[in-house]
Amino acid sequence: MKRILVSIKRVIDYNVRIRVKPDGSGVVTDGVKMSINPFDEIALEEALRIKEKGLAEEILAVSIGPVDCQQQLRTALAMGADRAVHVQTDVAVESGCAAKLLLKLVEREQPVLAILGKQAIDDDCNQTGQMLAALWGRPQATFASKVEISGDRAQVTREVDAGLEVIEVDLPAVITTDLRLNEPRYVKLPDIMKAKKKPLETIEPSALGVTPVERLKAVKVDPPSMRSKGVMVKDVSELFSALRSKGLV
Amino acid sequence: MSKILIVAEHRDGKLNPAIAKCVHCASQINGAEIHIAVFSNEPSSVAADAARISGVAKVVTVIHPAHAHALASNIAPQLAEIAKGYSHVFGPSTTFGKDLMPRVAALLDAPQASDIMAVEGATRFRRPIYAGNAIVTVEVVAGTQLVATVRTASFEPAAVGATSAPIEDATFSAALPTHTRFVSISAARNDRPDLQTAKKVVSGGRALASADNFKILYQLADRMGAAVGASRAAVDAGYAPNDMQVGQTGKIIAPELYMTFGISGAVQHLTGIKDARTIVAINKDPEAPIFEVADFGLVGDLFQVVPELEKLLASNG
Numbered sequence: 001m002k003r004i005l006v007s008i009k010r011v012i013d014y015n016v017r018i019r020v021k022p023d024g025s026g027v028v029t030d031g032v033k034m035s036i037n038p039f040d041e042i043a044l045e046e047a048l049r050i051k052e053k054g055l056a057e058e059i060l061a062v063s064i065g066p067v068d069c070q071q072q073l074r075t076a077l078a079m080g081a082d083r084a085v086h087v088q089t090d091v092a093v094e095s096g097c098a099a100k101l102l103l104k105l106v107e108r109e110q111p112v113l114a115i116l117g118k119q120a121i122d123d124d125c126n127q128t129g130q131m132l133a134a135l136w137g138r139p140q141a142t143f144a145s146k147v148e149i150s151g152d153r154a155q156v157t158r159e160v161d162a163g164l165e166v167i168e169v170d171l172p173a174v175i176t177t178d179l180r181l182n183e184p185r186y187v188k189l190p191d192i193m194k195a196k197k198k199p200l201e202t203i204e205p206s207a208l209g210v211t212p213v214e215r216l217k218a219v220k221v222d223p224p225s226m227r228s229k230g231v232m233v234k235d236v237s238e239l240f241s242a243l244r245s246k247g248l249v
Numbered sequence: 250m251s252k253i254l255i256v257a258e259h260r261d262g263k264l265n266p267a268i269a270k271c272v273h274c275a276s277q278i279n280g281a282e283i284h285i286a287v288f289s290n291e292p293s294s295v296a297a298d299a300a301r302i303s304g305v306a307k308v309v310t311v312i313h314p315a316h317a318h319a320l321a322s323n324i325a326p327q328l329a330e331i332a333k334g335y336s337h338v339f340g341p342s343t344t345f346g347k348d349l350m351p352r353v354a355a356l357l358d359a360p361q362a363s364d365i366m367a368v369e370g371a372t373r374f375r376r377p378i379y380a381g382n383a384i385v386t387v388e389v390v391a392g393t394q395l396v397a398t399v400r401t402a403s404f405e406p407a408a409v410g411a412t413s414a415p416i417e418d419a420t421f422s423a424a425l426p427t428h429t430r431f432v433s434i435s436a437a438r439n440d441r442p443d444l445q446t447a448k449k450v451v452s453g454g455r456a457l458a459s460a461d462n463f464k465i466l467y468q469l470a471d472r473m474g475a476a477v478g479a480s481r482a483a484v485d486a487g488y489a490p491n492d493m494q495v496g497q498t499g500k501i502i503a504p505e506l507y508m509t510f511g512i513s514g515a516v517q518h519l520t521g522i523k524d525a526r527t528i529v530a531i532n533k534d535p536e537a538p539i540f541e542v543a544d545f546g547l548v549g550d551l552f553q554v555v556p557e558l559e560k561l562l563a564s565n566g
Contacts, residue, residue: 012379017382018379018380018382018383020382020383027379027382027383094360095351095361096354096355096358096359096360096361099355121379121380122378122379123378124363124364124377124378124379124380124497125361125363126347126351126363127351127354127361127363128351129351130321130348130349130350130351130352130355131351131352131354131355132355133322133352134325134351134352134353134355134356135355137426138428139322139426139428139429140321140322140348140352140429141429142321142344142347142348143344143347143348145491155432158344159344159491159492160344160345160434160492161343161344161345161445161492161500162260162434162436162492163434163435163436163490163492164434164435164491164492165431165433165434166432166433166434167320167429167430167431167432168429168430168432169428169429169430170428170429173428179481179498180485180491215360215389215390215393216360216361216362216387216388216389216395217387217388217389217390218385218386218387219373219385219386219387219388220385220386221378221383221384221385221386222383222384222385222386223382223383223384224377224381224382224383224384224523226542227523227528227541227542229540229541229542229543230528230543230544230545230546231544231545231546232540232545232546232547232548233545233546233547234547235547235549236547236549236554236557236558236561237561239529239545239547239558240558240561240562240565242545243506243527243529243545244565246527248449248505248506248527249473249506249562
């Protein structure tokens with residue numbers, strides 16, 4: 001069966017204003033809205049579109065983390081994923097460990113594609129997809145803004161600093177999504193009901209033979225230093241003089 | 250002692266200025282011995298540039314026809330091979346480094362610290378999380394090899410020295426994978442300074458209201474010798490191409506002068522510019538958050554301000 005694996009991370013919602021805890025132990029998460037990482041939502045949307053074109057038969061959504069991740073997996077199922085695997089753990093999972101866990105699932109499920117968000121908007125690491133591709137020994141097409149599948153190959157347009165780069169990769173491969181790849185669909189109520197009946201498997205990391213280890217310890221979290229507010233000028237000539245006196249124009 | 254390997258990013262025979270910034274970052278680790286690795290089909294000019302960066306002790310070149318175009322799947326296995334014996338492996342936090350370094354880290358089974366913005370010791374670094382709304386200090390267990398990308402906006406470039414470090418060739422017998430192939434690159438127009446490295450940047454937001462209106466910013470930028478950037482809102486609306494986007498999900502830049510026109514100042518945009526030396530904001534809305542961070546603010550209509558500013562620039566040459 002042609003299968004696509006999509007990873008789903010539970011993160012603080014995009015619209016929430018982040019507050020650092022006064023004791024420096026992290027950011028405030030109590031009572032804060034949680035959502036699917038936006039880049040992962042784009043990954044799932046892309047997988048669904050590939051399936052709708054008849055180029056894949058099954059979409060598997062995977063999430064790693066505490067039991068609450070199942071909420072995001074249910075949303076993924078409501079969006080259209082066929083089944084879900086929850087790798088349940090309460091300890092912090094670094095990108096390297098997430099990649100090892102995903103590799104075990106890739107070996108078990110044999111997908112033609114693994115589509116991941118290019119980064120999670122909590123830790124902003126931008127690592128897991130590339131690490132999975134390395135461990136799997138397969139191609140990576142990161143920061144994708146266009147994906148075209150033909151036969152056992154994919155042509156991917158990547159957003160790079162210099163412009164748009166096109167590469168061709170043999171399948172299976174890992175693709176990581178950039179913002180403009182697509183616009184994810186909204187979930188409809190009947191789909192939420194239907195999603196409750198879709199299979200969701202829970203598995204421990206140890207059952208996959210991986211023990212999460214913390215190798216990069218977070219010592220403390222601080223708020224960013226703020227720029228101080230400058231001066232308001234009344235018109236263009238005052239602005240010009242100010243910039244001229246600093247040698248900037 | 251720390252031994253640090255930095256991977257060179259380059260294009261058209263020129264070393265990316267981000268590499269001198271990576272060297273500066275690496276040199277903040279006490280007693281570090283810094284080497285640069287150049288992967289290319291034709292590395293001589295790039296290697297010569299790298300060898301002149303002050304603080305670099307050695308340059309290693311890897312010559313292969315496949316390195317005519319930088320592909321992570323080709324560079325990573327060779328870089329991981331060379332990186333054995335180094336305490337740290339650094340790359341720039343550009344799309345090149347972001348693509349490549351995690352693949353190397355996985356092959357080395359090393360943890361990676363992304364976007365390091367400050368060095369607190371050989372094993373301790375600061376990096377932004379939550380789109381720059383929090384800064385985390387991370388520490389790796391001593392003796393663990395660390396891979397990192399360097400947030401180039403946080404570091405000045407290391408100086409170019411009078412002397413050159415030795416350049417050595419490294420050779421590999423193992424075949425490179427053929428599963429990933431370069432097809433094409435459509436580069437942004439390059440008669441204007443590069444957004445990532447420009448000293449001055451003029452940037453427009455949704456208030457420009459059309460791609461056509463963006464022309465007034467291009468004109469102003471050309472008059473000033475500036476690069477042109479855009480907010481995510483302007484890019485999403487189709488007024489400017491993707492590679493012009495400044496902000497957390499676009500380019501993070503640190504020019505000497507950053508002038509915004511009709512940009513409200515969403516957090517993710519401010520994250521991309523907070524290391525700019527001088528920020529100027531022009532916006533119709535006096536309540537726009539951009540004014541909270543601007544060194545100079547002007548409440549006004551950009552369609553009047555831009556021509557006026559251009560006239561003043563022309564008459565005061």
